[in-house]
Amino acid sequence: MATVDDLQFEEFGDATTSLVATPDATTIRIEDPDETPKHPPAPPRSSRREEDDELLGNDDSDKTELLAGQKKSSPFWTFEYYQTFFDVDTYQVFDRIKGSLLPIPGKNFVRLYIRSNPDLYGPFWICATLVFAIAISGNLSNFLIHLGEKTYHYVPEFRKVSIAATIIYSYAWLVPLALWGFLMWRNSKVMNIVSYSFLEIVCVYGYSLFIYIPTAILWIIPQKAVRWILVTVALGISGSVLAMTFWPAVREDNRRIALATIVTIVLLHMLLSVGCLAYFFDAPEMDHLPAATVVTPNQTVAAAKSS
Numbered sequence: 001m002a003t004v005d006d007l008q009f010e011e012f013g014d015a016t017t018s019l020v021a022t023p024d025a026t027t028i029r030i031e032d033p034d035e036t037p038k039h040p041p042a043p044p045r046s047s048r049r050e051e052d053d054e055l056l057g058n059d060d061s062d063k064t065e066l067l068a069g070q071k072k073s074s075p076f077w078t079f080e081y082y083q084t085f086f087d088v089d090t091y092q093v094f095d096r097i098k099g100s101l102l103p104i105p106g107k108n109f110v111r112l113y114i115r116s117n118p119d120l121y122g123p124f125w126i127c128a129t130l131v132f133a134i135a136i137s138g139n140l141s142n143f144l145i146h147l148g149e150k151t152y153h154y155v156p157e158f159r160k161v162s163i164a165a166t167i168i169y170s171y172a173w174l175v176p177l178a179l180w181g182f183l184m185w186r187n188s189k190v191m192n193i194v195s196y197s198f199l200e201i202v203c204v205y206g207y208s209l210f211i212y213i214p215t216a217i218l219w220i221i222p223q224k225a226v227r228w229i230l231v232t233v234a235l236g237i238s239g240s241v242l243a244m245t246f247w248p249a250v251r252e253d254n255r256r257i258a259l260a261t262i263v264t265i266v267l268l269h270m271l272l273s274v275g276c277l278a279y280f281f282d283a284p285e286m287d288h289l290p291a292a293t294v295v296t297p298n299q300t301v302a303a304a305k306s307s
Helices: 015-021 047-056 061-071 079-086 090-101 109-114 121-145 159-189 198-208 212-218 224-250 255-280 297-306
Strands: none
Touching: 090 109, 090 121, 090 198, 090 224, 109 198, 109 224, 121 159, 121 198, 121 212, 121 255, 159 198, 159 224, 159 255, 198 224, 212 224, 212 255, 224 255
16 A cells, blocks of 8 residues: 555656666657757759759749639639639739839749749730820821921821730730740650740730830830830830840750740840831821812813803
8 A cells, every 4th residue: 555655745856867867768758849950951953053043943843823713713614714814813914914024134034923923914904005195196197297287187096906916915925825836746755845824924924015005105106216225125125024034944955946936035136026017107298188179070061161
């Protein structure tokens, strides 16, 4: 039978002291749930690897694409499938517009702004705004050039809206489609080429056109030198975004093919900007000419008798 002394509580000292006294003893340590476990720090990644991941969009981009694919798992004929393409907030749109206006050398536009949530909301409304900006500015430019001429008769050219819409939306969809097909084809031949989805390419092209909205408004100024300076600045900014975005996708390919791809992208972009300036703003307008007077046979006979 246990005595009273055996039932008394006994205080134990530190576990380390106990182990020293009795090396064969087994101790159990109950950790405090509020205590933060200490783990050895992970080895730092090399700066070169971080630079490559940042530029090429490797690292967790595959996980992001997988999550994006899971988010867009609805059938393509349903409204929910297309609703995901417009699931973007105002902050993200403004952030992507700012990124297209201030390209950072060595930074990938898709990696920084697009890949987490590619959208069609921004590109659609940027293209729509650009269409009306070009059409309205072209009409106002024509009006200001011939303002003050007695023989000038202003006629609004609504056909410029449809022409501008055809040009802008064709460029924003057909060129990305061709580029996406080309990158897919080269990716099948060169395995380590960075791949972009069609939606990401459309997103890049759409946001790269934003700089042309204020540029088209400033094209109202009836000075050719000012217009060409504006188009050069806009082309330099938007062309830089496209070149720095797609260069990582082709730089591991054949050197000539990579350079030819980037040059083609920039040339098509230049053709769009220069063509819009030449057609909508520098084209000669004939609306200010007086209408021809139609002379009937009766008027001719009356004029002969009076003479």
